[in-house]
Amino acid sequence: MAAQAGVLLRDLVEHAAKRFEEAGIDSAMVDAELLAGHVLKLTRGGIQSEIIRGAEITDTQADAITQLYARRLNREPLQHITGKAYFRNLELQVGRGVFIPRPETEFVAQLAIDALRAVASEQPIAVDLGTGSGAIALALATEVSNSKIYAVEKSDDAISFTRKNFANCAPENAVLIHGDLADAFGELDGTVSVVASNPPYIPLAAVPRDVEVRLHDPELALYGGEDGMQVMHQVSATAKRLLHSGGTLVVEHADSQSQQVSQLLLADGWRQVRAHKDLTGRDRAVTAIK
Numbered sequence: 001m002a003a004q005a006g007v008l009l010r011d012l013v014e015h016a017a018k019r020f021e022e023a024g025i026d027s028a029m030v031d032a033e034l035l036a037g038h039v040l041k042l043t044r045g046g047i048q049s050e051i052i053r054g055a056e057i058t059d060t061q062a063d064a065i066t067q068l069y070a071r072r073l074n075r076e077p078l079q080h081i082t083g084k085a086y087f088r089n090l091e092l093q094v095g096r097g098v099f100i101p102r103p104e105t106e107f108v109a110q111l112a113i114d115a116l117r118a119v120a121s122e123q124p125i126a127v128d129l130g131t132g133s134g135a136i137a138l139a140l141a142t143e144v145s146n147s148k149i150y151a152v153e154k155s156d157d158a159i160s161f162t163r164k165n166f167a168n169c170a171p172e173n174a175v176l177i178h179g180d181l182a183d184a185f186g187e188l189d190g191t192v193s194v195v196a197s198n199p200p201y202i203p204l205a206a207v208p209r210d211v212e213v214r215l216h217d218p219e220l221a222l223y224g225g226e227d228g229m230q231v232m233h234q235v236s237a238t239a240k241r242l243l244h245s246g247g248t249l250v251v252e253h254a255d256s257q258s259q260q261v262s263q264l265l266l267a268d269g270w271r272q273v274r275a276h277k278d279l280t281g282r283d284r285a286v287t288a289i290k
Helices: 009-022 028-040 044-052 061-073 078-082 103-117 135-143 156-169 211-216 232-241 260-265
Strands: 084-087 090-093 127-128 149-152 174-178 192-197 243-252 271-277 283-289
Touching: 009 028, 009 044, 009 061, 009 211, 009 232, 028 078, 044 078, 061 078, 061 283, 078 084, 084 103, 084 135, 090 135, 090 156, 103 135, 103 192, 103 283, 127 135, 127 232, 127 260, 135 149, 135 174, 135 192, 149 260, 192 232, 232 243, 232 260, 260 271, 260 283
Parallel strands: 127 149, 127 192, 149 174, 192 243
Antiparallel strands: 084 090, 243 283, 271 283
16 A cells, blocks of 8 residues: 555545455545544544545655554554544543443443432442443543542553543542452442443453454453353452442443343342343343342
8 A cells, every 4th residue: 555646635545445445344434534634633524624625645644644554454453553542522542452442332331320420419439340441430530520430440551541541531530540340449338329340241262253353452351251251240249349229230241141141140139130222222231239
């Protein structure tokens, strides 16, 4: 994909989109426009406007864009290339070693936000177990401003990104620790109103379909033991310890695991166990009451 001098921005973007599509990248044109925008410091809409007016770019700009296109053709995630991921109203720093927040997790965050807003307290407390980039915790902290949010992340690689995101979003009502969710926040036992988690839930024998996930997402954030439920069991136990009576647990799972997760929680003594479908109609989360 060598860039030619004097090439129109339209030609560069459309050629890349065609190559991306041939490589099996679903969001071919979107990615081509966003990567060009990353170099040119324009939004996707800005790139589209420049293309419509027949804009040309410099050789240096074309070469820089072409280098990013080559990385994307090698199935490096768009978010790793740009170093950014968008989640609800947040711009998060991401890269190798931290799980890229998914659009479907925005729905899970909404369940937790709704539960937290419904708490009759001046400062309700919520905990995000295995926060990764900090997506769910920071959504809670910024969208329920009267709350107090606690988050824990185990990964040594991920925590550097999490700390940056907590610093950049600067929520005074959010606390982050580096540690294991199994024994996190003992001082909060019995005082928490909402526990949210998007734990690793892929069984060890399963192979993620997407190349980007398989090659670039951290294994610690993907695999949940032999049946995918190992960390889910721990989330259930920790949430039981943290929540007060009547508190809410919100957990994300694979679209094939709704019944499995529901049965796990019922066996652990949770009440009002309820499955939720995301905006695409797929089973995505289970909520339960202590």
